[in-house]
Amino acid sequence: MSIPADLKYTSDHEWIRLDGDVATVGITAFAADALGDVVYVDLPQAGSAIASGDPCGEVESTKSVSDLYAPVTGEVAEVNAEVVDDPSLVNAEPFARGWLFRVKVEGDLGELLDADAYAAVVESA
Secondary structure, eight states: OOOOTTSEEOTTSEEEEEETTEEEEEEOHHHHHHHOSEEEEEOOOTTOEEOTTSEEEEEEESSOEEEEEOSSOEEEEEEOHHHHHOTTHHHHOTTTTTOOEEEEEOSOOOSOBOHHHHHHHHHHO
8 A cells, every 4th residue: 555755644544735834635545445435525614614633524435434534723725526526536546636625724733644654553553
């Protein structure tokens, strides 16, 4: 399984790609594989405030429903409409077209993991 080195991660299996003060958020390939076929995503609305560590949506698969946790604090800037229309992109392209939403980050980034630290989380799972 590939864990891109240019991203940051949470122990809840979300990834973050920073571009200035905007973070693109998705779930990792490990999480997508564990969930099985994603059939529905419930994402925070653009303009809504989210707080790091708090539930901000859900990802539903053929196996289960899992909470999506905010990896950073900020205001949701954009939701990936393509994933809302075709949730299977989360499985097919978790680090590319399967991104979930973008957040204008407020404050510090908190305790995000680099690729090596996230790999250790995956290995212990």
